[in-house]
Amino acid sequence: MSNQDKLIIFDTTLRDGEQSPGASMTSDEKVRIAKALERMKVDVIEAGFPIASPGDFEAVHSVAETIKDSIICGLARALDKDIDRAGEALKPANASRIHTFIATSPIHMKMKLRMEPDQVVEQAVRAVKRARQYTDDVEFSPEDAGRSDIDFLCRVLEAVIDAGATTVNIPDTVGYNLPHQFGDLIKQLIERVPNSDKAVFSVHCHNDLGLAVSNSLLAVLNGARQVECTINGLGERAGNAALEEVVMAIRTRQDMFSCDTDLDATQIVTCSRLVSNITGFPVQPNKSIVGINAFAHESGIHQDGVLKSRETYEIMRAEDVGWSANRMVMGKHSGRNAFKTRMAELGVEFSSEEDLNDAFARFKALADKKHEIFDEDLQALVTESRLESENEVYKLVALKVCSETGETPSSTITLSMEGKEHSSSATGGGPVDASYKAIEAIVKSQTELQLYSVNSITSGTDSQGEVTVRLEQAGHIVNGQGSDTDIVVASVKAYINALNKITRPRDREHPQSGDV
Ligand code: KIV
Ligand code: ZN
16 A cells, blocks of 8 residues: 555544533543554544643543554644643653644634634644644644635645645534535645645544535545544534444445555444443444444345355455454453453453452452353453542442332442441332432432433343443533443442542533634
């Protein structure tokens, strides 16, 4: 594959993906996702918007410290203070990129920025030059390019490339464009911007009309060599182009594309699950590539065809994107070494012997309750132990629930709070409802439960239930997770995990807010 034929995959799950209402992630969660993206060989990871809050700064800084093989990018409006903050957050990175942007559409310039076009060009150039003081790798985006005047776009792009932008990203910020139109826009920009050969052309498409992936692919066919995308298509409003769909479309239709990515597609399903689990955004069963039914054949005619020759109805192989039959890897007699080896194969590293011992002890406890231990169970174990080590104010000490036909379910909970134990009992519509009321009687968090979802990690009635809850408190939203073979216990763990997260204060600024 020649240089020109490489398609750069820029993942913005940790930045635009996190802008999905309710998808906020802690710094530790971002690092875990970043490691999975690095393992998948994503070229650029946009880790966040450092000026937004101290928490966002810290998350970008931690990702920059941890990741070695991918370029780490931080977002900054075209403002000195944003760029300086991004430069600071990215300092520990092996390779860093600053992504700066300013809106260029008439409606954004007039109504949001209240700036004249000349001022916008001047500010864009100034921002790129400032970003170049921190890194040679600078990306510029004319926000709402999809609704901008093409002559003005050419003028801005020429100026920022002259100022040192090495990537120019064309966002369809509001998901307004149609594929043929967006493809043509990219073609014309590359043809008309005199110094277009000095920068990589990138695209960033939103999915408001369900066209984000199609628009991105048309852009690639017309010369774009970077696509910005997110795992599971997460992102602001209807989301961004789904990474897994873009990558697999290009790989499956190599007859149509003169480029390919370096991505290790076998990591896609693991990444998708991790992001879904952390954000609490479930993957719909019929979602392309990563939905549970994406490779399932129901009709007898299809099944017959696939049995005779799989290509009759399959354009991709499930194993190429990381689907494997649930592998029973271990049971209660497996040793610590076998456990560590299998975890390493799943991409899980332990930072200390203590971490490994803790996870192994959990594995043994689970193996006592559950006959067959699958890869998914092992991954949940790690999530579980990391969740417990996170900033724990509240800890579950004991839980007793009573559920009987004809009787009102009740629950008695004991929590430890800063070393002291507190107990409470409550009744409710079901054992989970009663348990949450009992917890609330102790904690008095005054949070609003926005989401409660249960998934079984594997099949079978002894499967672990994986619960996600979303809590809101005065506009601050967090997701909590918990897993256990007992779904009431899993539910209680998820609720406590969310309460532990919501105790952290966090004032955030939105990247597309209008003060520039
Ligand atoms: O959608 C958008 O325009 C963005 C920019 C910051 C690139 O997310
Ligand atoms: Zn966006």
